[in-house]
Amino acid sequence: MKYVDAFRDPAASRAVVSELASLAGKLRESGIRPAIMEVCGTHTMAIARNGIRDVLPPEVSLISGPGCPVCVTEPGYIDAAILAATRATVFTFGDMLNVPGSEDSLATARAAGADVHPCYSPSAALDFARANPARETVFLAIGFETTIAPVAALAAAAENGLPNFSMLTALKLVPPALAALVSDPAVHIDAFLCPAHVSAIIGSDAYAPFAGPGGRPCVIAGFEPLDILYGIRCILAQLADGQAFVENEYARVVKPEGNVKAQNLISRYMEPYDAAWRGIGVIPASGLRLRKQYGAMDAESRFGIRVEPGTPPTGCRCGDVLKGILNPPGCPLFDGRCTPENPVGPCMVSSEGACAAWHSYRRIAPAGKDA
Amino acid sequence: MALVQAHCARREGRLKEHGQILLAHGGGGRMSRSLIEAEIAPRFGKGPLKGFPDAASLPDPDGPLVFTTDSFVVQPLEFPGGDIGKLAVHGTVNDICVCGGKPLWLSVGLILEEGLNISLLRRILDSLAAAADECGVTVVTGDTKVVARGQCDGLYINTSGIGRALPGFSLGPEMIRPGDAVLASGPLGDHGMAVLCAREAVLSGTGPMSDTGPVHRLVAAAADMAGAVRFMRDPTRGGVAAVVNEAVHGTPCGVALDEQNIPVSPATRSAAELLGLDILHVASEGRILLFCAPEACDPILTAWKAIPEGRNACRMGTVTADAGSVLLNTLAGGRRLVDMPQGELLPRIC
Amino acid sequence: MAQRIGVSAEGHGKMCLAVPMELTDVRTGGRGTARADGIVRDVDISLIDDPRTGEFVIVHAGFAIERLDRAEAEARIALFEDMARRVSTPEFAS
Ligand code: SF4
Numbered sequence: 001m002k003y004v005d006a007f008r009d010p011a012a013s014r015a016v017v018s019e020l021a022s023l024a025g026k027l028r029e030s031g032i033r034p035a036i037m038e039v040c041g042t043h044t045m046a047i048a049r050n051g052i053r054d055v056l057p058p059e060v061s062l063i064s065g066p067g068c069p070v071c072v073t074e075p076g077y078i079d080a081a082i083l084a085a086t087r088a089t090v091f092t093f094g095d096m097l098n099v100p101g102s103e104d105s106l107a108t109a110r111a112a113g114a115d116v117h118p119c120y121s122p123s124a125a126l127d128f129a130r131a132n133p134a135r136e137t138v139f140l141a142i143g144f145e146t147t148i149a150p151v152a153a154l155a156a157a158a159e160n161g162l163p164n165f166s167m168l169t170a171l172k173l174v175p176p177a178l179a180a181l182v183s184d185p186a187v188h189i190d191a192f193l194c195p196a197h198v199s200a201i202i203g204s205d206a207y208a209p210f211a212g213p214g215g216r217p218c219v220i221a222g223f224e225p226l227d228i229l230y231g232i233r234c235i236l237a238q239l240a241d242g243q244a245f246v247e248n249e250y251a252r253v254v255k256p257e258g259n260v261k262a263q264n265l266i267s268r269y270m271e272p273y274d275a276a277w278r279g280i281g282v283i284p285a286s287g288l289r290l291r292k293q294y295g296a297m298d299a300e301s302r303f304g305i306r307v308e309p310g311t312p313p314t315g316c317r318c319g320d321v322l323k324g325i326l327n328p329p330g331c332p333l334f335d336g337r338c339t340p341e342n343p344v345g346p347c348m349v350s351s352e353g354a355c356a357a358w359h360s361y362r363r364i365a366p367a368g369k370d371a
Numbered sequence: 372m373a374l375v376q377a378h379c380a381r382r383e384g385r386l387k388e389h390g391q392i393l394l395a396h397g398g399g400g401r402m403s404r405s406l407i408e409a410e411i412a413p414r415f416g417k418g419p420l421k422g423f424p425d426a427a428s429l430p431d432p433d434g435p436l437v438f439t440t441d442s443f444v445v446q447p448l449e450f451p452g453g454d455i456g457k458l459a460v461h462g463t464v465n466d467i468c469v470c471g472g473k474p475l476w477l478s479v480g481l482i483l484e485e486g487l488n489i490s491l492l493r494r495i496l497d498s499l500a501a502a503a504d505e506c507g508v509t510v511v512t513g514d515t516k517v518v519a520r521g522q523c524d525g526l527y528i529n530t531s532g533i534g535r536a537l538p539g540f541s542l543g544p545e546m547i548r549p550g551d552a553v554l555a556s557g558p559l560g561d562h563g564m565a566v567l568c569a570r571e572a573v574l575s576g577t578g579p580m581s582d583t584g585p586v587h588r589l590v591a592a593a594a595d596m597a598g599a600v601r602f603m604r605d606p607t608r609g610g611v612a613a614v615v616n617e618a619v620h621g622t623p624c625g626v627a628l629d630e631q632n633i634p635v636s637p638a639t640r641s642a643a644e645l646l647g648l649d650i651l652h653v654a655s656e657g658r659i660l661l662f663c664a665p666e667a668c669d670p671i672l673t674a675w676k677a678i679p680e681g682r683n684a685c686r687m688g689t690v691t692a693d694a695g696s697v698l699l700n701t702l703a704g705g706r707r708l709v710d711m712p713q714g715e716l717l718p719r720i721c
Numbered sequence: 722m723a724q725r726i727g728v729s730a731e732g733h734g735k736m737c738l739a740v741p742m743e744l745t746d747v748r749t750g751g752r753g754t755a756r757a758d759g760i761v762r763d764v765d766i767s768l769i770d771d772p773r774t775g776e777f778v779i780v781h782a783g784f785a786i787e788r789l790d791r792a793e794a795e796a797r798i799a800l801f802e803d804m805a806r807r808v809s810t811p812e813f814a815s
Contacts, residue, residue: 002757003794007798014805015805093782121782123783146739146781147782150765153765153768157751157767200786200787201787226801253787254787255787259768259787261769261770265767
């Protein structure tokens, strides 16, 4: 595929890996063992799927961040979605189906008769609503800025003439989550590998508050293996030089100001609020919801449903995993009571979840045994 | 003249009424009989099915038999590169072939939904008959049931097949040894992606084409090296990941696959990228994964490449002594585990 | 027949996944057509300012979320090709 294959070239990978090794050697001399957080769940998945950890110098550790939308969605949201599915046809990204709510998941609710349909594109929900004017249709709008932009476009398309369409939103913003992380004394992160497509919307300037003197290197990288390796290389180079600036290594897509048209559309339909993150808690102004005047498109007000926090599963350490305090194998339930077939927490459900990624694509130690 | 017109009107009326399947077509009465006579007999009513006995009498095949069954519920019924009729033949025939059998006889059970369009049914039956001919199997017995609207999704098919075990093959996962080669007979995942794209109405254009097809010629081509072939499977549901994991499960062997050598057609790869699917988890319906002794690798590849369905065959991995572990050497130069697919990755693709 | 609606693969719909596709058609109402290696699909282009046929866009969940800057992409590819050449040419490997 054009503009994909070139970023997977094995020889170029070897070249970047050898630069990584010499940079790590320099850092070793200064006693630095860098802990890098990959903020975005798609990076988590790409790192696992491409075996990136396997080629990193041993002193470099990658920590998964809070950027897996399914993982940070409160169990109470699932409960509300199940309730909505008793009154409407519900469309959702497939990742959501098996996320445990307080009692049920959407998959178990569907088996019991709830009207739930996984879709690739939210447009499927619009098309259905258009074709079935008598049927209430709800799209489960969860995600970060990458998804928020399409959701705003959806709102624009539905605003006029689709009275049977609404959305149950749990939309979250990356920068406030980073702000919460860096102010948490329990969190130790030396640098951020910043998301590719979230950044396409918000722009590279959005990371300025986290870099600079006293801050951390913030390097934006694409999702292809070479992009990721090169992004890590740039982080190590900054750390070796004692620098901390925003570096855009995905300039083929990300602009300093981001996608302004998308931003304008988002702020036309949505407003910030203090959102609750599963396992992390409430973060100020970290979520977006539909503005009051679009209440008819808001499934909560439309059906009188309220998204409560819900009951998180006992023993699940997803919160610590999402903050990078704990690696998944450190959770006592990991691979025992909690597996992708039988997930206890959301991090084991989504393929972007840190626990699922660790489970499915475990790092291979030199002896061929799991690390 | 009036008589002729009246007759034509009646015939038209009958055609109209028969434009779709009615519950009465499954009632066992005159309508059932006319459906069988009109649609089944002309296509399959030769050989043992002639006269529609209640059971097929088959000649003694003289030697060990291979027997298998499979049900087909794919949606949509017709997809780029194939349809449920073809698939119902290939699915069962291929299961016989990869067990080292030569397929001989097939049974076909049809479950039709009230309201099914008859011309669609005709197309599917034509395709089923043509596929059976191509594979050299005879449909020797069958059954047709009709269920009320809403109780099945158009049409389901069950096929069972009997084949004769070919001499020379001695296959099984327990035959696999470290150092063995792992071959693929062609690009992987085309069927799963074609069906999925057909279902995602938004994906159109040339798109992936299902690879549904028979593998009997591939097995015959490998038969010269039969003694060196350890194990064969068609990577259907669960894809390569499921087959390879199952093959080495509980054995002292593992497998290392090379991402660089995994054959994938461009459209299938684009679709998988777009939908975020791992190609190793996506089904093929006309391919073989073959484990063989290293010295048999080149002769089998040469033999395969000489026939159209093996044109893009390649070696994509090697058996290791790392018990039960299936690894992928990635393009990035790392390694990662190839896990079994979880859950219903692609429901109703076969 | 039983009613069927955009039922798709479960477990897919990865949230931030997106791929580069080339716009082959730009229509009114924020709709367009995009292609990539044998795949053609309708995309929503309402998030792109002044989209043009022949441009590459990043498609996420059926929406083009940003355009791809081909000059930047080519420059990055050249950088990687250069690095690859250096590792495979022994005299330049330090
Ligand atoms: S392993 Fe399971 S229970 Fe433990 S943190 Fe991960 S998802 Fe939660």
